Amino acid sequence: MSATTERGAAVGAVGSVAAGADGAAAATPVISVHVPPHSLASELRAIRIVWQRDLIRFVNDRIRIAATLVQPLLFLFVLGSGLQRLSSAGTHGVNLKTFIYPGILCIAVMFTAMFSAASIVWDREFGFLREMMVAPVRRSSIVIGKCLGGATVACSQGIIMILLAGLVHVPYAPLLILAIFGLQLLLAFTITAFGVMIAARIKQMQAFFGVMQMIVMPMFFISGALFPASGLPQWLEILNRLDPLTYAVDPMRRLVFSHLHVSAAARAALDPGVTWWGWHVPGLLEAGVIALLGLAMLAVAIAEFSRVE
Amino acid sequence: MSDSAATDAGIVSTARSPDGAAVWVDGLVKRYAEVEAVRGIDFEVATGEVFGFLGPNGAGKTTTINMLCTLVKPTAGAARVAGHDVVRERDDVRRNIGLVFQDPTLDAYLTAAQNLRLHAELYRLEKKVIAPRMRQVLEMVGLWERRSSTVGTFSGGMRRRLEIARGMMHSPRVLFLDEPTIGLDPQTRRSIWGYIGELREREEITIFMTTHYMDEAEWCDRIAIMDHGQIVALDAPEELKSQVGHDRVTINTDDDDAAIAALRERFGVEARVHEGAVTFGVPGGEQFVPRLFDEWDPAHPPIRSVSVSRPTLDDVFMSHTGTTIRDAEEDQAKNRNRMMVQMMGGGRR
Incomplete structure (x- = not known):
């Protein structure tokens, strides 16, 4: 079918060239178009369209939406229900699913954000990156648009996880939901920036996912998403405090626990909070750590992409 | 038909000046670690001309285009495109050029219209002209009816046509086409040339293209024959052929x-x-x-x-380089293979 379309078009085009050569003026006037010099407004337009593209692609890709949800749901319901039988003594009557829910809220956006960043590697492989790289816009606009796109897409997954709160005995309090969402957005942005930074250097999809697996899984396990961050063996405690994800999981858990009715003993055991040399790190500072890391990685990503010829 | 006009505009002027030329190149060199891909070339392309770069793969055509498109920094020499310096005024050059690469650069998950829309936004076109302009370029390449189809469903020829439409979307003053018809069947190749012909009828545009198809070079007003990073001949195709003698x-x-x-x-x-x-x-x-x-x-x-x-352009090529374009490519392929074998052997030892 497409062959005939093409042939038809070919004949049409050759015909119209002949007509043009005969001196017949073009039927419709040419629409005059002008590309203005660059300005702040034009860069914002570039950021918006790069962001929008990620959204359009995500909405069209239902399989991906489903696939990235599988892993967090597995952790939450299978691991949560299964291990509950072993650990009911240690959780002071709190359901294990409720305990790991804050961690799952974090990793759900983390996996999706990684996927979004990976699309830069695809774009390079399929050539589309070039279309963006030769456009008369700053590379920084492209990178920022990409990170915002990844964060938005990841947060749409995050919302699905928030909606599950009732199933793990967490109340639907508007303020809680808002705070969780804000924290997810921050984490998603930082993780996308991290992925984009890696994608600037790693050009093959397999290698990219390999590196991601190597970094993401340890980050997840060490972060305290599945266990309280106190009373750990010292080596693990050190690793835990170095893991950036710790500073997303901890405030997330504090938020959720502040809306639960649990005994003081359960709170002390399950939500001890992260400490630095005995000092209790406040939630806002933890969020600040995530934000700062995100901005630093965004800066590196921009520098990397601006350097490429 | 337009040979004489082009010749008058471009070649005859002996005093080369960067003003007024669509593309102006002076002593351009690109050296990679060991390879000198482009070894000092000079030429200029007049506004409205269709200028072709002809040569075997690896002659330095794509490197030259990449330098003119600000994608690669020249090692030495200077070049101006649409009146702007390719090193110092990168943004201004990019605003004024359209690009169609050898390899596809479309987003296959978006529709044809979405691809053009994205391009229009990146090139900050005025909102109200986007829709009519999109229609115009899509009609030109016969894809208006398919505007809402995902590019992934397009054939190779349709994709190339869409790329040409996209390259034209922002009315560039110079359109660069790097092997626009490579890998396409003869039918589609002809239609692509139909669009290029139509383009120059309708819009004030200079077309700079590379090809290693001899028959396609005939469509150009002037061609430069490139071999081993140098321009070995530059003239209208008829002139070049009559020089063979x-x-x-x-x-x-x-x-x-x-x-x-x-x-x-x-x-x-x-x-x-x-x-x-x-x-x-x-x-x-x-x-x-x-x-x-x-x-x-x-x-x-x-x-x-x-x-x-x-005499054909093949003969022209042979008289300047001592080999046909096809043989030149085969030799290169052999050299590459030999080098690879040597490298692999060296690695094992």
Whole structure:
């Protein structure tokens, strides 16, 4: 079918060239178009369209939406229900699913954000990156648009996880939901920036996912998403405090626990909070750590992409 | 038809100046670690011209285009495109050029219209002209009806047409086409050339393209023949062919080696085997054929068939580089293979 379309078009085009050569003026006037010099407004337009593209692609890709949800749901319901039988003594009557829910809220956006960043590697492989790289816009606009796109897409997954709160005995309090969402957005942005930074250097999809697996899984396990961050063996405690994800999981858990009715003993055991040399790190500072890391990685990503010829 | 106009505008002016030319190149060099891909080239392209870069793969055509498009920084020399310096005024150059690369650069998950829309936003076109302009370029390449289809469902030819439409979306002053028809069937190649012809009829545009198809170079107002990073000839295709000064004679025999030896001894011409037939160039080919048969010794292998042709761009290429474009590419492929084998062998030792 497409062959005939093409042939038809070919004949049409050759015909119209002949007509043009005969001196017949073009039927419709040419629409005059002008590309203005660059300005702040034009860069914002570039950021918006790069962001929008990620959204359009995500909405069209239902399989991906489903696939990235599988892993967090597995952790939450299978691991949560299964291990509950072993650990009911240690959780002071709190359901294990409720305990790991804050961690799952974090990793759900983390996996999706990684996927979004990976699309830069695809774009390079399929050539589309070039279309963006030769456009008369700053590379920084492209990178920022990409990170915002990844964060938005990841947060749409995050919302699905928030909606599950009732199933793990967490109340639907508007303020809680808002705070969780804000924290997810921050984490998603930082993780996308991290992925984009890696994608600037790693050009093959397999290698990219390999590196991601190597970094993401340890980050997840060490972060305290599945266990309280106190009373750990010292080596693990050190690793835990170095893991950036710790500073997303901890405030997330504090938020959720502040809306639960649990005994003081359960709170002390399950939500001890992260400490630095005995000092209790406040939630806002933890969020600040995530934000700062995100901005630093965004800066590196921009520098990397601006350097490429 | 437009040969003479182009010649008047471009070549005849002896004082080269960067003003007014669509593309102006002076002593451009690109050196990679060990390879000198482009070894100091000079040329200029007049506004409204269709200018072709012809040469085998690896001659430096794409490197040159990449320098002109601000994608690669020149090692030495200067170039101006649409009046702007390709190093110091990158953004201004990019605003004024359209690009169609050898490899596809479309987002296959978006529709044709979404791809153009994205391009329009990146090139900050005025909101109200986007829709009518999109319609115009899509109609030009015959894809208006398919605007809502995902690019992933398009054939190779349709994708290339969409890329050309996208390259035109922002009305560039210079449109760069890097091998616009490579890998396409002859039918689609012709239609692509139809659009290019139509473009120059309708819009004030300069077209700069590379190709290694000889027949396509004929469409250009002027062509530069590039070989080993240098321009070896530059003129209108007709001019180049008339400079060759001899016709091409091709004969079929049962014993090519003996025939080549006989031609050398008796007629003093150097023949070679090209594409399965003994080929050589002589002035006045039609007059040579009767002489050939008169003086052909019965001891020589009998001639099965003869053909005489006017010089083609192939002959032009051969007269400047001593080889046909196809042979040049085969040699390169062999060299590459040899290098790879050496590298692999070296690694093992």
